[in-house]
Amino acid sequence: MAGKTLFDKIWDAHVVKSIEDGPNVLYIDRQFVHEVTSPQAFAGVKERGIQVFRPNQTFATPDHNIPTKDQHLPIQEELSRMQVATLAKNCEDFGVTQFGLGHPYNGIVHVVGPELGITQPGMTIVCGDSHTSTHGAFGAIAFGIGTSEVEMCLSTQCIMQPKPKKMRINVEGTLKPGVTSKDIALYIIAKLTTGGGTGYFVEFAGSTIRSLSMEARMTLCNMSIELGARGGMIAPDEVTIEYVKGREYAPKGEAWNKAVAYWRSLPTDTDAVFDKEYTYKAEEIDPMITYGTNPGMGVAITGNIPSLDSIDKASHKTYLKSLEYMGFAPGEKMIGKKVDYVFVGSCTNGRIEDLRMFADAIKGKKKASNVIAWIVPGSRQVEKQAKEEGLIEILEAAGFELRQPGCSACLAMNDDKIPAGMVAVATSNRNFEGRQGPGARTLLASPLTAAAAAISGVITDPRSIN
């Protein structure tokens, strides 16, 4: 019998019941909850007159709607304030731990879970948010669910899921200078398209992946949903174990030793078989940038927007609609395009390493006068660390300011909206039409490429600024 994959080992250990020609009843170790996709789920639990089944396995934090300025004041917009208040009330009513606005642990749900050690290898983790795939970086099965499934999980700590197919994506070799895990993600999605992973759960493997820090791994797994995959994951190793050790919710003492022994048993067996497998060379990856309205529309920063004859004829209508929205034409080069906004943050690139990377790149330089920049930490803890490390002084000396944490301009549910027609280089995850505000034009890139754009005012190869 063939060996088991990392995914199989965790999935199989969490199946409560298999339904013939149907989904598995999958036990969920941790559920994360935020204010946008949970109110209807809590309302459903209330309507049934039941309790949250395992309140100590659910953690909540408001993040999507919260302002990134003056968080000590009441939220000005009524609907946002209501949603944040509803989350607080629901958590109180059902005994769920909430890191509310102003709490030292508040922040984006996918930044908070890992930094508190709530996210651990071998777990099943869900959240009513597609970027739950982030937590897969720890060697966990983590994926986004809808609100009906949030309600299932609150009610029974289980959801019903058909077992996805398995894909492995190997990246081998050494990354070139100026290339980050965000570029790896955009490169893979450009190759496989945003539907390339549909129906699959992805394991990222290979020497390049092994060499990534925990935070870089989170960026990569975060973006696996943009490949259409159910989620992405990376086998736990010493980097993972070292990261989790000592964090507030991590196992302690004897439990820690047992947990580590279990985690070491999780990596994919050498004779395990995947339904699909791809291998890429690290040295072929350049800093990437998107030019269109889905994350698969990306090119090397030195490249050109694909010409029409390189696009499948059946897709011409969609392609031209996308470029028209962006104000671009087929064949144009990306370098030199004017930039109006730069957004650094989100569950993709809002961690301390991302802020360090940006600060290092802009250190001693000045923000371009035509650029408005929003630098938004992923959590209160990231903000605190940025202060302690002196990153704020570096940012301020170059004309940038650090805002308060939240999802911010990634999906513009708060006031951080890119105005219509403006071009934003964003370290977030989606360049969909209107994602950063109606009419906003988003170019996805790494924090280094964002830094290069912020100081030059145009799309610039990050390797050319130092």
Add this chain to the structure above:
Amino acid sequence: MPIEKFVTLESTYIPLPIENVDTDQIIPARFLKATTKEGFGKNLFCDWRYEKDGSPKKDFVLNDPTYSGEILVAGKNFGSGSSREHAAWAIAGYGFKVVVSSYFADIFRNNSLNNGVLPVVVSEPFLNKLFECVEKDPKTKLKVDLEKQSITNLATGDTESFEINSYKKNCLLNGYDDIDFLLSIKPEIEAYEKQTVKF
């Protein structure tokens, strides 16, 4: 709590021949601030459907009286992106009972099924034919039969079968809800918890 039953449907359909329609287009994030499931239908495809002043955009298919029906037929990879179930609520709220495409994003597919909206996967040629037929005759009808797992283009008589697991099929045919099922097996869930190791 029961969901709406689905057995068969014969209806004209509305074509949306755009690929990779993401859930941000189906329902933009600024409409996600509600705390109930109602009222999303009016904002379905809001930014494609309305001008800034709220007047309908003439060239968008939902505003074109030529097309109507309870079936939406869309280009490949429909429902990609965000996990927001609000997208399924908007589609159901508008009055669609079936969405047809050559493939759907996984989360959207689950969300649709959980709200009594049937996602039907057809082949690319079948899909392209549907776009062709409706362009020639907007009154072209489709027949969807869940029991038989078949979809028929009534203009051409072409039929394809579609996949759905028998559990979900049974749920839709009878209006069953996953949560009721999960609550009914709570003793098994508790037994599972007892035999697993926690750190």
